[in-house]
Amino acid sequence: MPDPSVVAVFADLREEGRELDSLVGELPVAAWAGPTPAPGWSVAHQIAHLHWTDRAALLSLTDAEGFARMVDEALEAPDSFVDEGAEQGAALAPGELLERWRAGRGALDAALAAAAPDTRFPWYGPPMKAASMASARLMETWAHGQDVADALGVRRTPTARLRHVARIGVRARDYAYAVRGLPAPQGEFRVELTAPGGAQVWAYGPADAPQRVTGPALDFCLLVTQRAHRADLGLTATGPDADRWLGIAQAFAGPAGPGREPQGPSR
Template identity: 35%
Template sequence: MMMQEAQDFQQESDTLAAALAGSDEAIFATTTQFKSWTIEDVIGHLHIWNAAALMTLEDPPAFQAFIGDIMAAMKAGKGHVEVQYEWIDSHANGVRGKALFDAYCDYYPRLAKAYGAADPESRVAWAGPDMSSQSKIIARQMETWSHGQEIFDILGKNRADGDRIRNIAHLGVTTYGWTFRNRREEPPAPKPFVQLTAPSGAIWEWNDPQDDNIVRGSAVEFAQIVTQTRNVGDTAIETTGDTAKRWMEIAQCFAGAPETPPAKGTRHPVT
């Protein structure tokens, strides 16, 4: 039976692909609200790291060569976008625009199938510590969903989120400590009680119930905050207590150096 998280990744990728299906070439040059990346840049970013995720599962030496080249280029001062296009030029026939989107759409089902057949507890290497294959495909779902947000926003489209968003919400909750330690701060204890409403209407809860230390609201908006696609002030998420408030102001569920969440009012659907 296919690993559920791999199915969730497939569905997340299908949802993004459907939003761009049939688009003309000009759409891919559209600048998003994320660091002035274009839609083409976003698709290229997702495609290269999908390729990396398949490499680390099926060909670990190839992944080590890949990540070594990427890290060396970034240490030399090159940015994500420059590095990804160098790789695409060398390994993906230099495709751009709609052709790059087509390559992305051809590739992600292979990734879903491979992880779907993998042992969820098997370990794979990444840029940081090793992780389980289950965690790796959840991370791919999270990145697809979060970077997909800037595409849905700039196109003025609403995304139909399913309860697969629980994977991303759970990742957001479990990276509470990471958010603070990544900023060289001691994570305040206890962790806030988190109560979220799923797209289906189900209520999801994490951590010990407390009356004075709570994060409550929509699971989708919580996921937007922890992936830094929305400022908490642009959502209806409710916080009770200083710890919960501080967490939602700096939450970061992804690896890497501390990132500043978007300023209030800067990330939103275009009308």
């Protein structure tokens, strides 16, 4: 019998894709060229990037040699391959890009469900099991979906699916230091996040840890995906190490991003 927690993350990934699809599925053609908060990226670039990374995940699950070739291509242009992939997709007609993204999501969903649950599949970082890959895809879909929502002036209702993003953000603490060439703090932090709706608290790390982060789960997820500046979020750090972490946190693989500029009270 499939592990219910694994089945749940696959379902959450499907739902995250559907929510973003509901934002872009009926957009007029001109709106696809509209700018998003990511410099140089339009709505089309955001969807094209998700399609590109979904395809990479599908290759990882189904064609190890094909994925290895994709990695080799990335290594030939490490500073530009992400933008180049987005540019190629964004050059398509919006209707064609939308259909390709939808088909890719469906193929990835089927491949995740068929994957051996304990097998680790190759990725740009450490190999991952299918459930972890689904969580990572959900995190990226949510983050790029936030860019699209911001571009369209839509305020999304946060859901319990954010627990996947929050968990990755916590687990990626030491990576945020490593990617900047900094030593990671000793010991775990305590992270307590108020879940959407306010009825639950998602807690990570030892209850008695002196270094602590508290606040809304949505704000933490916006921080670790670098979709909002810390100054615009209701997160509290206790201890100098926790405070420093909130200035560099990232949940995504790759170089440290520039983050977003503070927006002030109007956000």
